[in-house]
Each structure stands twice: as structure tokens, then as C-alpha cells.
Amino acid sequence: xxxxxxxxxxxxxxxxxxxxxxxxxxxxxxxxxxxxxxxxxxxxxxxxxxxxxxxxxxxxxxxxxxxxxxxxxxxxxxxxxxxxxxxxxxxxxxxxxxxxxxxxxxxxxxxxxxxxxxxxxxxxxxxxxxxxxxxxxxxxxxxxxxxxxxxxxxxxxxxxxxxxxxxxxxxxxxxxxxxxxxxxxxxxxxxxxxxxxxxxxxxxxxxxxxxxxxxxxxxxxxxxxxxxxxxxxxxxxxxxxxxxxxxxxxxxxxxxxxxxxxxxxxxxxxxxxxxxxxxxxxxxxxxxxxxxxxxxxxxxxxxxxxxxxxxxxxxxxxxxxxxxxxxxxxxxxxxxxxxxxxxxxxxxxxxxxxxxxxxxxxxxxxxxxxxxxxxxxxxxxx
Amino acid sequence: xxxxxxxxxxxxxxxxxxxxxxxxxxxxxxxxxxxxxxxxxxxxxxxxxxxxxxxxxxxxxxxxxxxxxxxxxxxxxxxxxxxxxxxxxxxxxxxxxxxxxxxxxxxxxxxxxxxxxxxxxxxxxxxxxxxxxxxxxxxxxxxxxxxxxxxxxxxxxxxxxxxxxxxxxxxxxxxxxxxxxxxxxxxxxxxxxxxxxxxxxxxxxxxxxxxxxxxxxxxxxxxxxxxxxxxxxxxxxxxxxxxxxxxxxxxxxxxxxxxxxxxxxxxxxxxxxxxxxxxxxxxxxxxxxxxxxxxxxxxxxxxxxxxxxxxxxxxxxxxxxxxx
Amino acid sequence: xxxxxxxxxxxxxxxxxxxxxxxxxxxxxxxxxxxxxxxxxxxxxxxxxxxxxxxxxxxxxxxxxxxxxxxxxxxxxxxxxxxxxxxxxxxxxxxxxxxxxxxxxxxxxxxxxxxxxxx
Numbered sequence: 001x002x003x004x005x006x007x008x009x010x011x012x013x014x015x016x017x018x019x020x021x022x023x024x025x026x027x028x029x030x031x032x033x034x035x036x037x038x039x040x041x042x043x044x045x046x047x048x049x050x051x052x053x054x055x056x057x058x059x060x061x062x063x064x065x066x067x068x069x070x071x072x073x074x075x076x077x078x079x080x081x082x083x084x085x086x087x088x089x090x091x092x093x094x095x096x097x098x099x100x101x102x103x104x105x106x107x108x109x110x111x112x113x114x115x116x117x118x119x120x121x122x123x124x125x126x127x128x129x130x131x132x133x134x135x136x137x138x139x140x141x142x143x144x145x146x147x148x149x150x151x152x153x154x155x156x157x158x159x160x161x162x163x164x165x166x167x168x169x170x171x172x173x174x175x176x177x178x179x180x181x182x183x184x185x186x187x188x189x190x191x192x193x194x195x196x197x198x199x200x201x202x203x204x205x206x207x208x209x210x211x212x213x214x215x216x217x218x219x220x221x222x223x224x225x226x227x228x229x230x231x232x233x234x235x236x237x238x239x240x241x242x243x244x245x246x247x248x249x250x251x252x253x254x255x256x257x258x259x260x261x262x263x264x265x266x267x268x269x270x271x272x273x274x275x276x277x278x279x280x281x282x283x284x285x286x287x288x289x290x291x292x293x294x295x296x297x298x299x300x301x302x303x304x305x306x307x308x309x310x311x312x313x314x315x316x317x318x319x320x321x322x323x324x325x326x327x328x329x330x331x332x333x334x335x336x337x338x339x340x341x342x343x344x345x346x347x348x349x350x351x352x353x354x355x356x357x358x359x360x361x362x363x364x365x366x367x368x369x370x371x372x373x374x375x376x377x378x379x380x381x382x
Numbered sequence: 383x384x385x386x387x388x389x390x391x392x393x394x395x396x397x398x399x400x401x402x403x404x405x406x407x408x409x410x411x412x413x414x415x416x417x418x419x420x421x422x423x424x425x426x427x428x429x430x431x432x433x434x435x436x437x438x439x440x441x442x443x444x445x446x447x448x449x450x451x452x453x454x455x456x457x458x459x460x461x462x463x464x465x466x467x468x469x470x471x472x473x474x475x476x477x478x479x480x481x482x483x484x485x486x487x488x489x490x491x492x493x494x495x496x497x498x499x500x501x502x503x504x505x506x507x508x509x510x511x512x513x514x515x516x517x518x519x520x521x522x523x524x525x526x527x528x529x530x531x532x533x534x535x536x537x538x539x540x541x542x543x544x545x546x547x548x549x550x551x552x553x554x555x556x557x558x559x560x561x562x563x564x565x566x567x568x569x570x571x572x573x574x575x576x577x578x579x580x581x582x583x584x585x586x587x588x589x590x591x592x593x594x595x596x597x598x599x600x601x602x603x604x605x606x607x608x609x610x611x612x613x614x615x616x617x618x619x620x621x622x623x624x625x626x627x628x629x630x631x632x633x634x635x636x637x638x639x640x641x642x643x644x645x646x647x648x649x650x651x652x653x654x655x656x657x658x659x660x661x662x663x664x665x666x667x668x669x670x671x672x673x674x675x676x677x678x679x680x681x682x683x684x685x686x687x688x689x690x691x692x693x694x695x696x697x698x699x700x701x702x703x704x705x706x
Numbered sequence: 707x708x709x710x711x712x713x714x715x716x717x718x719x720x721x722x723x724x725x726x727x728x729x730x731x732x733x734x735x736x737x738x739x740x741x742x743x744x745x746x747x748x749x750x751x752x753x754x755x756x757x758x759x760x761x762x763x764x765x766x767x768x769x770x771x772x773x774x775x776x777x778x779x780x781x782x783x784x785x786x787x788x789x790x791x792x793x794x795x796x797x798x799x800x801x802x803x804x805x806x807x808x809x810x811x812x813x814x815x816x817x818x819x820x821x822x823x824x825x
Binding site: 051054055056057058059122123126129136139140141142143144147149152157158164181184185188189 | 708722735736738757800
Binding site for chain 1: 417420421422423510511513514581582584585588589590591592593667668669670671672673674675676
């Protein structure tokens, strides 16, 4: 049979951000797959080297829109650890509240997008309608629906007034009810289940071999969550559970994410009710002592890693961000081989891809090419 | 209706082509409004489908390089013409004046032409997404046509006639065929949803998988006409099922004047087609899109088997003269 | 509840859409909107200009007598914000020692010209 090249991306209705799959299909079956990332490379890591810590935070935040708080928190806590600064407990709790609210709105967004990818627009509309409650809460607390800039090195920028706490607590029971309804719907909606079950299967060994992180890995039975295994913020003090599943397919990932929605809601409620008093920030020195640190954070999509090297000035010397989506792309490429073309949006959406997070490095071989006379080649490494 | 002027008015204005276009836009508006309200949204205003057609008609027609322009221009027109012709044989205010023995077969055949036009457009578009979409459209046609035709031919077994208008008339003295042959009715509705390529059967036009399938390279007036053909097929299909299964635009008793019969028939026609639209819109809102290989399994294993079972039941019922 | 029952319930209830422009979405107090500098409090220290990540603030000449921490002084400069460059992060508000820079909860940066600034 003839093989056809079907380009999925970089512009495609299935993809919210640019990525390119060069799919070689035999009829409807995918035979080969080539992955091209880095269409959203913006040079943020380089730009962060030229800004001091205060000005670098809004920049780091804009690595991603949905997981913006993840990046600033990972960066701030890394710098704080290098400086040896202890953040007051009230600030830790506020950071946790924003982090879990961000996880909730990210998972609800994902549920809607996954439903949209299989043509189930009704669930898409409903989940995004319920997500508005979380966005309103975040807007009341921080001033914006995304890009909260709540963090600064040493604590948080704003305090939560009792009115804001009350308004947030009032919205939670309705959300709890809706999440319960979605759990029921996902288990019962037959047409969606036939698209999700058995699709994108990743065994536990494969997940570990390909380095999958986050809900993608937890759905395959990998019991790893940075919040429990390397605790930060207030996670060591709050009662919560890690959600895992053994299905390993898109259905399993759906169950993990909905389970995490419920857990996050309980965490937000606990933190709001048990908010400790005290200052919201400490004063920090202007410069950081030289050092290297690996700051890990459980973003909504998985384990986020910031490597920061400081050299005694008020700027970072090098920051390297390894986002969870970058770790998950290999498993997508592996899962897609042999599946029908119709499964491409489902499997891609199942890892909750955030392309703005993904592209970090560009490798350019200008030197040796100049010597051999060939034009300079720029390889994009995600 | 031997008067040629009256016949021309029937064909061209009401309840012919002009009524078909107007009603198809009302159909589309109601479909989108109902689904939107079910999704807790507001939905488009009343003139939206009309505005869409008028706007699209005025847009630039873009020809991809190397595309066979005459066929590209002709295919939407052929699709629209087929649906318009099919609608003439469906009873709207009473029996169709053009009815003849076998017009059921003609209507079913004409309603298949839009899918073939779509496949042709997809194949000729020189676009990989359109080609995949066109192939999917024809594959789906193979899967759903068999049970759909079987379901619509069941009534002829019971009514003993091949004319849509006479099947409708047969239901005046007997029960509705939807009651006598419920499986056939359900299969006909499923087949209609697949013919109109609506969720869960919108596989050829899967937006998140193959952009727009065979519709990808249609622009300007070609898109407008193809869209109109699709919406008119919805009306024609619903009217067909209303006439064949739900008794059509006929009062169960004979009233005095012909005019009153026509008005009452028309109101019944509206009510029944809108009821069918409600069912189709609910199914569209409540389901996800299934894959083509899954449809293959479901179509042959369950739907065709059910249709064959219905054939057996109808033959038995005929032998025992149930419902006669 | 199932999908079908929720759909039918939604069919007879009011949609959740805010019918703009008849209805408007309420803007909370903490919303980070348009930057405004209180003229009677600014002491011209340039901290906002140094801290702004988008480099949207330039200091311009403007003399005025102001009260700062109980003492009267004459300030020499005042910030000028290019509203189209402003990313509304709130860092100027956070680091202003005289409590002069504030982000009000009105929408920012919409207008007919490119050079819209505030004094």
C-alpha cells in the first residue's frame, strides 16, 4: 500500500500550540512518526540571565500561561534555598492555595479539551463553565485570571483578606458537586469511553523507560509525586493522597486527573480554613551567594525541574528549565505507532501538552559547518 | 393537480424549492439553538444560518493549484440539485403530486448523491486531509447504507406499495409504522444521523483529526451550496422519515375541505419533522465521535443484525396479518 | 447525574452566558488594571522605573512639594508609564515606598493612539 505523509501541525485544529508530527500513514494506520518541537522557543532562559531576581520573576512566569505559578514558585524556592532564607508559614500556605487552585483549573481545562478532541463538545462547554468559578477566585485573590505574580523571593506579594477567604470557601461546595458529576459522566458516557479505553497504553516499565512524569506516569502505576517524595511549600503538613491508576491508557489518565481535582479541592479548603497568621514575606539580601540548585515542583502536568546556578551577583548565571511536557513527548511518539490516525489528537491531548513550556534549547553547529563549507545548521532540541 | 401553473408553483415556491431553503435554515437555527441551550450557552440568533449562506456566497473562491475546476464547481451544485429533487417526492402538505410507484427508491438514491459528491471533492482536492476525509465518507456510506435502506424498505413490505405518498396514506387506516416496526424506526434515525454526518458519526469532517475532511478546500459559493445541500438533506431526510414512519402530513380522519386538509397536514408535517430534529439534536449533543473502525464493528454487528431481525419480524407479522 | 438528564435540565434553564453589553462581568477590587501615580505622594525615587520588567516607566522632569514620612520635600521627577508596554504585573505598586503607584481596577491600554501615556 502506498504510504502517505500527513502533516499534523504546526497549524492544526487539534493542537492548541504549534508542534509538528510528520506522520507517515498507511491508510489509517500510523507507520512512522517524526516529532518536531520548539516552534515556541522564545529565549527566556537567556533573557533571565540579564535580569535581577525581582525583574526575572514576571519573565519566568511567562514560560507558560496555565502553569505560571509553578514556574515562579520553583524559581523562588530555588533562590531562597541558595540564600538560606526561611519563608514564613503564612506565605507557604498562600503559595499552596494558589498552586492547588492552578492545578484545579488546569485539570478542568484539560478535561474540556480532551472531550473536545473526541468531538464531545457538550462536556467541553460544561467543564469550562465550571472552571470560571476558579478563575473568579484567582482574580479576586491575585488580580488576574492567569499570570498571578503572587510569588517573590522571600514570600508572597499580596495577603489574603478574610473576605477573600470567605468568598473562595463559598464557591467550593458547588465545584465539589460538579466534580462528582464529572466522575459519574466519565464512567458512564459510552461513546467517550470507547475512544479513551485501550488507547495510548503505556505499561509501567515503558513509562519508567521513557521518563514519563505526572498524571501520565501515575496512570501507569508509577507511584511518584514530588509533593510527597520531596516535600515543599505546605504539602508536608496538609492531609492529602496521591492518586494513581493501573489502567495506563487515556482512560486511566482521565481518572487520575479527576481524582487529583478532588484532592486539590480538599487541599484548598484545608489551607483556607487553617491559614496561619504571621508575616507574608521576609526581607532577602539583594544578591545570592554562588551555588547550584535543582528545584523540583509538581506542576499540573508533572515534575517540573529548575536548575539554577548563581554566582554572587543579583542575577542568575544559568537557569535551565526541564518541563514535564518535554519528558512526556517520547511516550506520545511511542504510543502513536500502529494506531489509527483518529487517535492522534486523543493521545496527544492525554499528556496535557503545553508547548510553550516545552522548547528550551537550540543547538547550533555553526563552527564545524563553517569549516566544512556547508551552511550553518540549527537543530532544535526541545 | 393537472394545472401546469399550480404544479410549477408547487415545485418552485411552496412546498418546493423556496420552502425547502427557508425551512432548512429554520432547521439549522433550531438545531444549533437547541444544542447550545443544552450546553448552557445562548446559541445563534434566528437569522444566523441565512446570514452564513449569504456571507459565504460572497466570499472569494480559492482554487488550489492543479485542481480540476469544472468538477469542483459542479459537485456542490449536483449535490444540491439531488436533494432538491428528492424533496419533491416527499409529502409536505398531503400526497406529493409527482408521486409514482418506486419513488421511495428514487428518493433514497438521490439522498446518497451528496455523500458521493463529497467524496469526489475530497479526492480531487489535492489535499491529504481532504483525501482522507473523502475516503472516510465513502467507507461510512458502505457501513450505514445497508441498514438504512433495509429500515426504509420495511414499510413497503407491510404497506404493499413502493410510493412514499401511498405508505403515508396506508398509515391513515392502520397504526403508525413507528409503532408497528420500532426497530426499523430507530435504525432509520441512526442512519439519518450518519447520512447527515453529525456526531457521533461526523467522522469525515472530524475537525480535530483531519481539519475539515472533504470540506477543507471548499470556499466561497462552493462552500455555501454544499452547506445548503447538507442542511436541505436534513430536512428531506426528516420529512421522509416523518412520512414513512410517523404518518406524515395526513389527518387520521377526513375533514371537509381540501384547504383545511392541506393546512392541517402542513402543521402536522412541521410538528413531526421538528420532533425528529429534537431527537437528532439531542443525540448530537450527548455523544462523542466514534472511530471509523469502531463504527465498522458496531454497524455490521449490531445495527445490520437488528435490521435483519426486523425483516424477519415483519415477514412473520405479514404472514399472521398483524396490523392489517 | 447523567449527560442526558443534565442536557435536558439545561434546555429549560437560563444560559450562564453574561449577555454583554447589557450585562457586564463584575471586576473585583484586586484586579490589576490601569497604573496610576498619585501626584501628591510621589517622591521621584525612580524605584518603579528600576523594577519594571517591561521597561515601561521613564522618569520625566516634574517638580512638586510633597509630604513623605512626616517631612516635606521637593520631588524632582515623576514616572511616565507607557500603557501599551505595561504588563500590569504590579511590581511598581509593590516596591513604591511612598504608596503612590496603584493599579486600579479599570481596564487598561485601549485607545486610539499608540503613544498613550499617563502622568
